[in-house]
Amino acid sequence: MERKFIYVILSVIILTLAMFLSYTYIFSDNDNDLPQLSDYEISDYEMDGNTVIQSPLNNSEVSGTVDIITYVETCNCTGKTKLYVDGTFINYGIGDSTEYMIVFDGQWVEVFHNEWDTTEFENGPHEIEMLGKHDEYGDKITLIVNN
Numbered sequence: 161m162e163r164k165f166i167y168v169i170l171s172v173i174i175l176t177l178a179m180f181l182s183y184t185y186i187f188s189d190n191d192n193d194l195p196q197l198s199d200y201e202i203s204d205y206e207m208d209g210n211t212v213i214q215s216p217l218n219n220s221e222v223s224g225t226v227d228i229i230t231y232v233e234t235c236n237c238t239g240k241t242k243l244y245v246d247g248t249f250i251n252y253g254i255g256d257s258t259e260y261m262i263v264f265d266g267q268w269v270e271v272f273h274n275e276w277d278t279t280e281f282e283n284g285p286h287e288i289e290m291l292g293k294h295d296e297y298g299d300k301i302t303l304i305v306n307n
Contacts, residue, residue, distance in 0.1 A: 211292030218301040234268040239293030243274040
């Protein structure tokens, strides 16, 4: 019985180590053109279970297709971010393929990208709302379209 217990413990340790090494490899892949997490300042944000729009900044002027980058504190659930412009649903976010999850302030944070085609909207200010995996967590900013 003791021998089985030791084998189980060793198996768990080996699997944990293998997972850690694979995460280290996957999350350190910086060879493509997607923005890297190191390009953004996140030290000023407290996640507290919230969703934070990281980029672009509030009241920024935008044109063309805009990549809205959002950080979402992870949970034991599945889901995606949801982009709303002026209260109208636009699309679901896509997890970042190079740095999908990072550890921030001792917690796992997921990185999502939502694209917004501003050419389909009039010039001027628009309210951007990003809902996290749970609709009670979200963030709002205003972006000024100038096409």
